[in-house]
Amino acid sequence: NAGVTQTPKFQVLKTGQSMTLQCAQDMNHEYMSWYRQDPGMGLRLIHYSVGAGITDQGEVPNGYNVSRSTTEDFPLRLLSAAPSQTSVYFCASIPGPNQETQYFGPGTRLLVL
């Protein structure tokens, strides 16, 4: 099993550009989440999904969209990148609703100029 994969590993964008961060898992987990991690802020939840076709907002959803058309994939879209979205983005896959264990992807480092 590959676990949780994320692409790209690094990305530089200009303000106003859009892009999609890809996340895929092969563990057949129902729950998936997107986090961003910033110095002094810790991990903050952007969006999450409890199953295919179901998504919901987390703590910091503004400027991001998600969709979950399959169990495996959970892409995160930046609609119009802003410098405040410079961060490290982690996707996580969770076996069940109690969130007992989260399996993280390797992360995407995003710089918005």
Next chain:
Amino acid sequence: RKEVEQDPGPFNVPEGATVAFNCTYSNSASQSFFWYRQDCRKEPKLLMSVYSSGNEDGRFTAQLNRASQYISLLIRDSKLSDSATYLCVVNRQAGNNRKLIWGLGTSLAVNP
């Protein structure tokens, strides 16, 4: 005041030392607790869950004190490879859902 607080460190200890970290949480509705480890520029990985009765995994011991609202992580016989940031995570009920609250982490450097 943050809902989950950790001493950021860094803790600098020699190999073989015993080191302990605490993490305090403010919401008494918190239900489950975890320690994650994050290496520099890598993703967090679950180190261990924290059970009410305390639990041990090799050199690592985790304890929960609900009365004082803190959890602890003890590392015995520290290895160079233990150098990392240790994240405290608290899972609490939020309406019909559960919410994970992440601490900012405690940095550990084990020196030869």
